[in-house]
Amino acid sequence: MDEENIGLVVKPNSLLAEETAKKVLQALEKHNAEISVEELSRDYAFLSGYPSFKLEEDPPPRIIVVGGDGTLLRAFQRLCRDDVMVMGVRAGRRGFLLDVEPYEIADRVEDFLEGRFRLYRYTRLDVKLNNKTLPCTLNDAVVVGKTAKVIRFNVFRDGERIYSIDGDGIIVSTTVGSTAYNLSAGGPIIDPGLDAVSLAPMNPVQIQLRPVVLPASSRIRIELRPASNEAWLILDGQHVEDVYEGDIIDISKSSVPAVMARFKWWENYYERVFTRILSYW
Amino acid sequence: MDEENIGLVVKPNSLLAEETAKKVLQALEKHNAEISVEELSRDYAFLSGYPSFKLEEDPPPRIIVVGGDGTLLRAFQRLCRDDVMVMGVRAGRRGFLLDVEPYEIADRVEDFLEGRFRLYRYTRLDVKLNNKTLPCTLNDAVVVGKTAKVIRFNVFRDGERIYSIDGDGIIVSTTVGSTAYNLSAGGPIIDPGLDAVSLAPMNPVQIQLRPVVLPASSRIRIELRPASNEAWLILDGQHVEDVYEGDIIDISKSSVPAVMARFKWWENYYERVFTRILSYW
Amino acid sequence: MDEENIGLVVKPNSLLAEETAKKVLQALEKHNAEISVEELSRDYAFLSGYPSFKLEEDPPPRIIVVGGDGTLLRAFQRLCRDDVMVMGVRAGRRGFLLDVEPYEIADRVEDFLEGRFRLYRYTRLDVKLNNKTLPCTLNDAVVVGKTAKVIRFNVFRDGERIYSIDGDGIIVSTTVGSTAYNLSAGGPIIDPGLDAVSLAPMNPVQIQLRPVVLPASSRIRIELRPASNEAWLILDGQHVEDVYEGDIIDISKSSVPAVMARFKWWENYYERVFTRILSYW
C-alpha cells in the first residue's frame, strides 16, 4: 500500500462514531486523500466502498482511529509495529488517549495530512504467558481472580521477589496507562517524561503492601502459587487469558512502541488528568 | 432434635480439618455429649455413623464448626436463624472469625458444654435482587463487574443518592465484615460496639469517591445503570448471582443475627486485626 | 436579653463579610427585628451602634453567623450551650457548614424569623488535657507533632488499646467533621444519621494502621509515650494546646450539642460533599 494512503478505523455499532467518521471522511476527501478502511469498519454502509486493509497485515503508514479509548487500545493491540502513526478522534464519553474533538476535525485532519503535529512513541509491554507471546499492550496487564475469588501469587523483578500477595490481583501499567486503571487502584501517576512501570496490588489481604514503580527495562514475573484460585490475565481491558496455579507471566518492555500523532501537546497534562473525573458525577 | 444435642460441621476434603474434627469428637465423647453431624460432613468416614441434620431444616441448638472463615460463612448462610449458637474451631490458615485454636480444643469444648462463654449476636444483611430474597449475609455483599469490566451503577440510602460510580464495583459490609474485604479495599474498621454498614467503592474512575459509613438500619439500594456491563452479586464470597443493567439490589439489616459463642472476648480486638497481616509475608 | 433578640456574629477584617453582613442587617431591619452584635464584631463601623453581647456570657437565643467555616467553628467553641440556635450565612470561599448563600439572604432571614427551617443538633466532643476541660469541639480534635516531627502515642477506647503509633499524629472527628480534615487524611465519610467518631492516623510509620469508626459514646484516650517529641492538640483548627510526653488527652461525647437552623435539608448531602472539591482546581 503506498505511502500516501490514509487508513480509517471506526468503533463498531455506534451512531456517534458513524457520524464522527463521516466528518473525518469529508475532510479527507476535501484534500483528495487516498483512503482505505479497516476490514471490520467496512460494516458501515458509507465505508463499504473503500479498499480494505487488515491492521495485522497491511496497514497504511497513517491511520485515523475514531471512537473511544477501547477502540484505540484494540487497534494498537493488532497494530504491533512502530512504522505506522495513528491519529485519534474522540467519539464517545471516554477518550483520554484521543486528543481530537469532533468540532475541530476539519482542521486537525488537514494538520495530519500536512505534517503539523508532534509524534509520540509510547512504551508498550511485551507479555508472555508460559512463554506464549500475547498481543502488544499499551496501558496495562492485569491479573485478577475469576468471580472475585482471592488469588495467591508472587511478583518478581529481575529475579528478586517484590510481593507475595493474597488478594484480588495486580495491575502492571506503563507510563501511559498509569492514569487509567492504575490510578483508580491507588497507583501513582507517572510523568510522561519518565519511562517506568507501576505495580498496583488490588485489595491485598496484606494491607501493608503498596504500589511500586520500576524502571521500564525491568523483567517482571508473576507466578500463581500452588493452591491459588484461577485467574484471568487481561491486556488493555481487551484480551483475556485463563491463568492456573503454577502458570508464569513474564512482562518486559516491548521493542515496538505505539506511535501517535498528537495535536495538543501544549495542553497541561495534569490538568487533563485531574479534571477528567469532573465529568462523572 | 433435643436440646442436649451438639451438631458438627466440618470443612470438606481437608486433612487438617479431619484431624481437628477428630479432636473435637473425642472431647465431646469424653463428656458423653449427644452428637449429630451435618449431612455433607458425613462424607468423612469417621463421622458417617452419627445421625445427620441439615442446617436449613433441623439444626441442633448448639453447633461446632471446624474449618476456616469460608466454612463458617457458608454454614451461617444456610443457618438463617438466631436460635442456634455456633462455636468455631480454626482448622486452616485463615480463621479470623473462629476463635478456638486446635491446641485448646479439650478445654473449650468443655466450656461450650457447660456454658462458660460469651454469646455474641452479629448483625447480618438482608439482600434482595429484584425483590428475590437471597441467603443471609454476615460479612459482605459485593457487586463486581464480570471479567474485570467496568460497571456503571448508582447507590442510594433511603432514597437519597450517595454515589454514581463507574468502576469495578462496591463492597457493602457489616461491622463484622469491616475487617475483611472492606479493609483491603480501603474501607474503615468499624468498632464491634457500633452497628453500622460500610460502603467501599472498588477502583472507581471517579477517584474522589471515598468510603461511607451508614447506620445499620439504612435501606441501601444499588442499581445497575443502562448500558452498564454485567456484574456479579457475591454474598460472603460464597453465593453468586448474575446482575444485568436495570437490576435492583436492596440491602437492609436482617432481623436474624448470627449467634456465636466466643471464648476470647478479653483479647484485644485491634491487636488481632492489625497483627493478622503479619502471618502473610 | 429577651427572646425576640437576634444576635449577629461577623468574620473580622473582611470586605466580603462586611458586605454580606450589611445585607443581613437590612433584612433584619425590614422585619423590625431587635438586633444585638457580638462584642468583637462591633469593630465594623456600621455595627458599632448596636447593643453588644458576649458569646460566652449572654448570647441571645437566635444568632446569625456571617463568614466561613472558621468563623462558625470559633463561634461554637465560645457558645458551649444548646439553648441558642445558629443560622450560618456564607461569606468566603469555604463554607461547607453554612448553608445560606448571599443571593438568598432576604428570604432566609425571613424564614429564620418566622421559624421556617429545620433544627439540627450536632454531636460535639468534650476534650480534656490532663483533666483540664477545653473548648467545645464540633469538627475535630487533632494531635500533631510540632515542626512536623514524628510523635509516639497510644490510643485507647474504653481502656482497650486501638493503636500504638509513630507518625505525624491523629485526627479524632465527629460525624459533622468527618467530611473535613478527616476526609483529606483518608478517613471515611460518616453519614449524618450515624452518631459516631472517626479516628484517622496521620502518616503513620506503621502503614498497616487504618481508620477506625467508633460509637460516639466511646471514651477515647490518647497518651503521648515516653521519649516522644512534643505535640500540639488542636481543636477545630482554632484552639491550640501544647502536649508533652506522658500527657493524657481524654475525648468523649459532649452533653451539649451544637444547634443549627438549616434551610436546605432537602439538598443531596453526598453530592454536596463530593462536588465541593470541584471548586479547587
Next chain:
Amino acid sequence: MDEENIGLVVKPNSLLAEETAKKVLQALEKHNAEISVEELSRDYAFLSGYPSFKLEEDPPPRIIVVGGDGTLLRAFQRLCRDDVMVMGVRAGRRGFLLDVEPYEIADRVEDFLEGRFRLYRYTRLDVKLNNKTLPCTLNDAVVVGKTAKVIRFNVFRDGERIYSIDGDGIIVSTTVGSTAYNLSAGGPIIDPGLDAVSLAPMNPVQIQLRPVVLPASSRIRIELRPASNEAWLILDGQHVEDVYEGDIIDISKSSVPAVMARFKWWENYYERVFTRILSYW
C-alpha cells in the same frame, strides 16, 4: 588528611551509640587503622583523644557513622561531596539506611578496610529557597504549614503546573527517601534501579489529587500562593526554614550524590521495606 585515615561520627548523648562506637573503635584499632573523630563526637570521653575533623571542611575519605537514620541524614547534609564514602552502623531503633548490625561490627569493619563492599551513589536533591542554596538533601524536602494550618501552593515541573493544593503540604522525595515519609503519606515505593522523584500531597482538600512520579532530572518549583498561611521547609527532617506567601522553592537533582559502602546488597530490598513495620506494634 591522608588517604588511609578512617573518620568516626557518633550519635550524641546515647548510651547505645557509645557502646556501639566502642566496638567499632576496637575493630579499627585491631587493624591498626589511623583514626580521626568528627568534632562534635569528641564530646564522648573515650573519643576525645583522637585528632578531629569537620564534615564540611576536612573529612577523611572513609567515614563510619554510628547511630540511627537521623544521624546519617545529618552527616550527609554536612558532607555535601561525593569523594567520601560512608559506612553506617545501626545503634538505635530505626536504622533503615544503616545496614551493619552491632553483632557483626568486627567483620564488617574488616570488610570496609579491605574494600569488600559495594559502593552505592544515591541521588540527592539540590534545594533553593528564593535562590538561596540549602543543605544537601538525601531523603526528602517537605513543605508543611506551621501549627497544622492549611497552606495554599502550586507545584510546577519544568514550568508546567502539576498541582494547585490547599492542604497540609507536600513531600518531595528521592528514590532512597521513597520508603520513608513518602510511603507513610501514600506515595509509592520507587525501585532502587529507577532515578526518580516522588511528589506526595499531604492531606489535600482536593481529595482527587494523587502522588506523581517524575524523572529525577525534573526542575520542580513550589510556590506559596498569596494569602497562604506560613509554612516550614524541612530537609531530611533536620534542617528547617520559614516560608512565606510568594516564596519560591526550587528543587532539582544535585550533582553530588551520597556515596555509601553497603555490605548486604544481596538481601531482598522489598522484604526489608515491607517487614520493617512489623517491629512497631
